[in-house]
Amino acid sequence: MTRFATEYGAWLALILAGFLPNEVWRWLGVVFSRGLNEDSEIVVWVRAVATAILGGVIAKLTIFAPGVLALTPMSVRVAALVIGFAAFVIVRRSVFAGVAAGELALVGGTLVFSG
Amino acid sequence: MSPPELPPLTTFAAYRAGFAATGKSVFSYVLFGTYIGIGALSHDFGFSIAWALACTMLVWAGPAQVILISALGAGSGLAETALAVGISSARLLPMVVALLPMLKKGNTPSWKLVLPAHFTAVSMWVEAMRLLPSQREGRIAFCNGLGTGYMLTAILATVTGFYLAARLPPLASGALLFLTPLAFFMSTLRNARELIDQLAFALGIVIGPLLAWWQLGLDLLWSGIIGGTLAYALHRVREAMR
Numbered sequence: 001m002t003r004f005a006t007e008y009g010a011w012l013a014l015i016l017a018g019f020l021p022n023e024v025w026r027w028l029g030v031v032f033s034r035g036l037n038e039d040s041e042i043v044v045w046v047r048a049v050a051t052a053i054l055g056g057v058i059a060k061l062t063i064f065a066p067g068v069l070a071l072t073p074m075s076v077r078v079a080a081l082v083i084g085f086a087a088f089v090i091v092r093r094s095v096f097a098g099v100a101a102g103e104l105a106l107v108g109g110t111l112v113f114s115g
Numbered sequence: 116m117s118p119p120e121l122p123p124l125t126t127f128a129a130y131r132a133g134f135a136a137t138g139k140s141v142f143s144y145v146l147f148g149t150y151i152g153i154g155a156l157s158h159d160f161g162f163s164i165a166w167a168l169a170c171t172m173l174v175w176a177g178p179a180q181v182i183l184i185s186a187l188g189a190g191s192g193l194a195e196t197a198l199a200v201g202i203s204s205a206r207l208l209p210m211v212v213a214l215l216p217m218l219k220k221g222n223t224p225s226w227k228l229v230l231p232a233h234f235t236a237v238s239m240w241v242e243a244m245r246l247l248p249s250q251r252e253g254r255i256a257f258c259n260g261l262g263t264g265y266m267l268t269a270i271l272a273t274v275t276g277f278y279l280a281a282r283l284p285p286l287a288s289g290a291l292l293f294l295t296p297l298a299f300f301m302s303t304l305r306n307a308r309e310l311i312d313q314l315a316f317a318l319g320i321v322i323g324p325l326l327a328w329w330q331l332g333l334d335l336l337w338s339g340i341i342g343g344t345l346a347y348a349l350h351r352v353r354e355a356m357r
Contacts, residue, residue, distance in 0.1 A: 016193060018174045018196075032212055033216060049315070050206045067158075067292060088304065
């Protein structure tokens with residue numbers, strides 16, 4: 001980690017960029033815990049934005065892989081995600097089936113194609 | 116000092132019941148896989164184990180942690196990272212707002228709700244909403260028990276993933292890192308039951324890497340705002356045509 005000259009910088013970042021922007025929603029939830037409807041338009045839009053961000057994170061981690069994951073071919077990672085998705089759909093929306101099939105495809109594909 | 120609402124034994128029994136419920140929950144396994152990935156990710160981006168554990172306990176939201184670790188590790192600015200984390204966690208607000216009225220009696224002081232609010236995350240929330248109706252007394256303690264059980268699972272998995280990533284051969288630790296996108300992909304899809312959420316998810320998957328590739332800056336934020344707003348607009352058009 002080149003960005004943080006000291007461990008201190010990483011802890012400060014954890015509080016300022018991780019804990020506070022996350023926890024503030026829980027505190028607001030305590031304050032507003034009556035009145036706000038889960039189906040109100042602003043909540044629907046916020047949920048859509050959050051879901052799209054999550055999609056972006058997943059795709060970025062798959063395509064621009066971090067650390068040793070970058071040693072596996074990018075085409076194999078993308079194919080593994082698609083195979084995991086197929087298994088998830090086939091086995092009645094099972095998270096476990098999707099994850100297991102995706103992992104098998106990643107390891108198998110890497111062994112076969114980059115041996 | 117007024118006497119406590121419930122005798123201590125009942126509170127403890129409710130706490131224990133919540134804790135025990137996590138052992139029987141499918142989310143414990145998903146959580147374990149997710150946090151093994153997050154532990155491995157923390158290791159590979161160069162954070163310490165103490166930092167990774169504090170991150171799990173303080174942030175306690177998988178997507179926010181993945182964004183935080185990968186953004187900070189890749190050198191994004193503090194403000195951009197904080198904004199991306201904040202937007203990804205906005206979904207916690209409606210979850211907390213829906214959960215807390217089930218825990219309150221008329222005279223429950225707000226400070227007692229801070230801990231269950233902190234424990235609120237997708238896994239705990241789904242199980243709490245499912246199990247609370249059959250839990251008449253000690254609901255706050257029950258939720259704290261649920262939260263403790265899930266958090267212990269996540270702490271154990273963070274440590275496991277962190278040290279496995281350090282010791283395993285490259286392909287095996289690569290497979291651990293791949294748990295994060297896989298587990299999030301599947302569990303987000305499982306929660307996205309409405310068309311607007313599925314659409315937003317698909318748009319984010321396509322737009323996110325494109326914006327990152329063009330190196331426009333703030334790419335996660337923009338992919339969220341563009342993808343989410345497009346999905347929302349299509350949802351409104353569809354509603355209007357009905």
